[in-house]
Amino acid sequence: MSPPATPDPDLQRALSDPGFTPGRRHFAAVLDLLATAGEPAELAERALRRAGAAALPAAIERAEGAAPALRAPLTRLIGKLMAAAPIEPEAAERARDYLLARLRDDDRRTRRMAAVALGKPAAAEAGRSTVEAALAEAARGERSPDVRRALIDALGKVGGDAALGVLAELGGDEEVAGARSRAELLARRTLSRGEPSAIAGDRAPERPVRVAVRCRRGLEAILAEELAALDRGAPGGALVPEIRSDPCGGTRVEVTLSGRLDVLFGARTMLSFALPLPLRKLAEGGDVAAAVAERLLSREARDALRRFTVGAIRYRIDWARGGKRRAAVFRIATAVEAEAPELVNDPTQSTWDVVVYESEDRVRVELAPRLPDPRFTYRRGDVPAASHPTIAAALARIAGARGDDVVWDPFVGSGLELCERALLGPYRRLVGSDRDPRALQVARENLDAAGARGAELLQRDACGPPPPGDAPTLILTNPPLGRRVERTGDLDATLDRFVEGAARALAPGGRLVWISPFPERTEAIARRSGLRPELLQRVDMGGFDAQIQSFHKQAARQHASGDRGDLWRGDGGGRALPGHRGRGAQQAEPRGEQHRPARQEERHGHRDDDPKPPRAVGRRHLADKTAAVGPPEGRRHRRG
Numbered sequence: 167m168s169p170p171a172t173p174d175p176d177l178q179r180a181l182s183d184p185g186f187t188p189g190r191r192h193f194a195a196v197l198d199l200l201a202t203a204g205e206p207a208e209l210a211e212r213a214l215r216r217a218g219a220a221a222l223p224a225a226i227e228r229a230e231g232a233a234p235a236l237r238a239p240l241t242r243l244i245g246k247l248m249a250a251a252p253i254e255p256e257a258a259e260r261a262r263d264y265l266l267a268r269l270r271d272d273d274r275r276t277r278r279m280a281a282v283a284l285g286k287p288a289a290a291e292a293g294r295s296t297v298e299a300a301l302a303e304a305a306r307g308e309r310s311p312d313v314r315r316a317l318i319d320a321l322g323k324v325g326g327d328a329a330l331g332v333l334a335e336l337g338g339d340e341e342v343a344g345a346r347s348r349a350e351l352l353a354r355r356t357l358s359r360g361e362p363s364a365i366a367g368d369r370a371p372e373r374p375v376r377v378a379v380r381c382r383r384g385l386e387a388i389l390a391e392e393l394a395a396l397d398r399g400a401p402g403g404a405l406v407p408e409i410r411s412d413p414c415g416g417t418r419v420e421v422t423l424s425g426r427l428d429v430l431f432g433a434r435t436m437l438s439f440a441l442p443l444p445l446r447k448l449a450e451g452g453d454v455a456a457a458v459a460e461r462l463l464s465r466e467a468r469d470a471l472r473r474f475t476v477g478a479i480r481y482r483i484d485w486a487r488g489g490k491r492r493a494a495v496f497r498i499a500t501a502v503e504a505e506a507p508e509l510v511n512d513p514t515q516s517t518w519d520v521v522v523y524e525s526e527d528r529v530r531v532e533l534a535p536r537l538p539d540p541r542f543t544y545r546r547g548d549v550p551a552a553s554h555p556t557i558a559a560a561l562a563r564i565a566g567a568r569g570d571d572v573v574w575d576p577f578v579g580s581g582l583e584l585c586e587r588a589l590l591g592p593y594r595r596l597v598g599s600d601r602d603p604r605a606l607q608v609a610r611e612n613l614d615a616a617g618a619r620g621a622e623l624l625q626r627d628a629c630g631p632p633p634p635g636d637a638p639t640l641i642l643t644n645p646p647l648g649r650r651v652e653r654t655g656d657l658d659a660t661l662d663r664f665v666e667g668a669a670r671a672l673a674p675g676g677r678l679v680w681i682s683p684f685p686e687r688t689e690a691i692a693r694r695s696g697l698r699p700e701l702l703q704r705v706d707m708g709g710f711d712a713q714i715q716s717f718h719k720q721a722a723r724q725h726a727s728g729d730r731g732d733l734w735r736g737d738g739g740g741r742a743l744p745g746h747r748g749r750g751a752q753q754a755e756p757r758g759e760q761h762r763p764a765r766q767e768e769r770h771g772h773r774d775d776d777p778k779p780p781r782a783v784g785r786r787h788l789a790d791k792t793a794a795v796g797p798p799e800g801r802r803h804r805r806g
Contacts, residue, residue: 181209187216193224200243201236211239215246219253226264238275241268245283258288262297269304269317277304278313285320287514298324355512363477363517365535367428372473378418378532379407379430379439381556384705384714388560390419392433414445414525416486427474431541434559434586440521440532441470448529455494458483458522459501461531462509470533471509475517482513484534486523544616547608549580551646554708557681558582558644564701564716565642565679567591572673574638575599576628576664577645581609581621587642588618597633599624629663637673644681647712658684662691669695675721681705685713692717 177195180186188196199210214221225247229240241264247253248261268280281304284297301324305317381389390407411417420442423430430439443461448454461467462481471479483495499511516536523530542555553561561583569592575583578598588596596618600606606623613621624633628645632638645661665688668678678697682688689699697717704713 178206181206181213184212186213188213188221189217190220190224193217193221194228197225197228197240198236200239201233207239211243211246214243215250218247218250219257222247222253222257222261226260229264234273234276237268237271238273238279241265241276241279241283245279245286248283249286249288253288266297266300269300274310274313277308277310278316281313281316281320285316285323287323294324355510358478358480358510359512359515361478363475363480363515365427365517365537366474366476367535367537368426369474370424370426372469374422374424375441375470377421377423377430377439378415378442379421379433380416380418380437381435382437382554382560382706382708383417384703384711385435385556385560386417386419387703388563389433389435392435392563393419393421393430396429396432412525414528415442415523415530427535428537428540431537431539434541435556435563437556438534440519440534443467443531443533446529446531448524448527450527453497454522454524454529455497456501457529458494458520458531459498461529462498462502462520463505467531467533468506468509471518474535478510479508479518480510480512480516481518481520481533482511482516484519484521486521544585544612545580545582546611546615547580549602549605549608552580553582553644555582555586557705557707558586560705561642561644561679561681561714562586562590564714565640565677567593568639570594571640572636572638573597573640573642574633574671575643576632576641576668577643578609578623579605579644579646581612581623583642583644584609584621585612585616585618587640588613588616588621595636596621597624597638598622599626599628599633601625601627629660629667632667632671637676638671639673639676641668641672641676641678641680643679645683647681647683647707647710658687661688665691665697666695669697669717669719672697672719674719676719678715678717678719680715681707681712682715683710683712685715689715696720 174195177192180188181196181199193214196210196214199206201207202210214225222244225240225244229237229244232240244261244264248258248265253261262284265280265283268276269284271277271280281301284301298321301317301321305314305321308314308317379389379393386409390409393405393407396405405421405423407419407421409417410420430436443464443466446457446461448457471481483491483498485491495511502509502511519534519536521532521534523532545555565587567587567590571587571593572595573584573587573593575581575598578584578600581598584596584598587593596613598606598609598613598621600609600623603625606625610621610623613623622633626633628643645664661682661684665678669692672678677700678692685702685704689702692699692715697719699715700718701716702713704711
């Protein structure tokens with residue numbers, strides 16, 4: 167075979183650009199690069215995968231007459247394109263038929279790639295019984311151990327009665343036997359999917375249960391306050407939250423729940439909630455998988471799973487530290503199935519997340535129900551670096567609701583802060599502004615969906631003059647921050663000008679509640695501009711920390727005070743306010759489901775690995791982390 171032609175240098179440069187997507191005129195040259203070794207082949211495959219379904223016909227046509235060196239990588243590519251891109255039924259059938267034919271290919275690598283591709287859901291959906299029969303026939307006659315393992319894995323994923331029958335027949339060495347056991351487990355899982363499964367959020371526990379509620383690091387005090395205000399969760403009135411922290415379970419707010427499960431969605435700053443099982447000690451070198459299986463098989467776990475599940479009980483293992491740890495998951499699933507076959511490990515169609523937290527000598531297991539989250543259904547659109555909805559809810563709650571409020575968000579983005587403020591309580595006027603007309607369009611959709619009556623949107627710079635009309639009594643905003651936004655050298659100067667302008671724009675007695683990436687700098691400017699800090703709280707923004715800052719502009723009749731050295735700070739400095747007794751437990755990121763720890767970055771950018779929460783500041787000052795939050799009445803928080 168002659169070596170492939172040297173690719174066009176312009177094409178090589180284009181393939182190095184992650185934003186380049188090849189068109190039809192590029193497909194032939196890019197497909198040929200798959201036969202090369204190293205980086206050119208990798209870049210070519212990535213580019214073709216970005217092209218998606220458009221590249222599939224060209225890949226199949228090229229593969230049908232290709233030499234083995236190119237046929238194997240093309241077969242892998244066809245499987246990946248079929249799995250990742252929505253494709254027309256006719257194209258899916260053609261791709262499936264190509265893969266089925268490759269099960270009889272002379273080239274071992276090509277047969278293995280075809281088996282792997284046929285184990286993907288997209289291939290099975292293109293004709294499950296046909297795929298199952300072809301895999302079974304190929305597995306019976308295959309002599310190559312690595313191809314046979316791939317066929318066994320694919321049979322397990324396709325998972326019909328015929329697959330189970332073939333798997334029971336197959337012999338082989340110890341490694342093949344292990345693959346067969348795993349495949350049989352997968353096949354039984356697939357067969358069980360005929361029975362529906364759901365969480366009954368409207369059910370109450372048979373007896374009071376402990377619930378661990380989690381949020382963005384830094385919002386624990388606000389979450390505890392929200393939970394304390396929920397008066398439907400326990401027969402005796404409000405829930406009694408406690409902020410707890412330990413090396414194994416991290417920081418969370420715990421409550422004892424007697425009422426229905428879905429009452430917890432009343433807490434808008436919550437990320438997730440779960441039912442913790444009793445802590446399990448782990449000897450040095452102990453088997454974590456065995457400990458997790460033992461917790462799942464405990465009476466407490468089975469009672470909770472049966473009480474709140476309608477239909478089949480399906481679960482997935484979620485490691486709080488991240489990672490898939492497939493071998494450990496398989497050992498857990500095998501041990502659980504042997505004793506309780508009604509508990510099915512099914513990561514793609516689970517109704518429960520079994521979240522595993524670990525320390526040196528402890529294992530903590532929590533059962534997190536996958537309930538539809540009703541809180542943020544107004545999110546019809548998004549913009550880069552938009553606020554996380556629980557952060558927006560926290561800002562609105564800190565600001566409070568006054569019926570005479572004129573609210574202005576000068577960095578309105580997707581409008582979540584204004585949506586949350588509108589849902590919190592009455593206001594006189596709601597105004598958002600942004601330089602980007604596309605952001606204003608998204609904000610309009612979200613505000614309308616949230617029922618934000620009379621909300622106004624203006625195209626203007628945040629550092630410019632305020633909206634015409636009465637001066638704002640509340641400036642509520644979260645400027646675009648983070649890695650998704652280019653941090654230019656003058657960002658700090660821009661935010662300096664914003665704080666100075668906000669101080670001038672606010673009506674006497676007004677408030678500025680926002681998030682600052684340069685907290686010391688913006689606090690100093692706010693003080694010099696006549697604003698008095700009331701709350702300074704460090705918070706996890708999903709990959710970096712910033713500070714929630716709440717400032718108050720004194721009324722004209724009040725004498726402006728100097729620097730207050732008695733303010734509590736999130737970094738631990740300062741002294742308590744004279745006579746301030748703290749606030750109980752305040753001491754110490756929709757997509758259809760409540761948010762879960764190991765996929766928090768994926769869904770909401772949160773995983774709390776820090777056992778010590780940042781301390782709340784000002785009126786939210788910290789004391790004993792296990793103290794209970796009292797009822798909200800009589801607290802010194804402005805509610806309007």
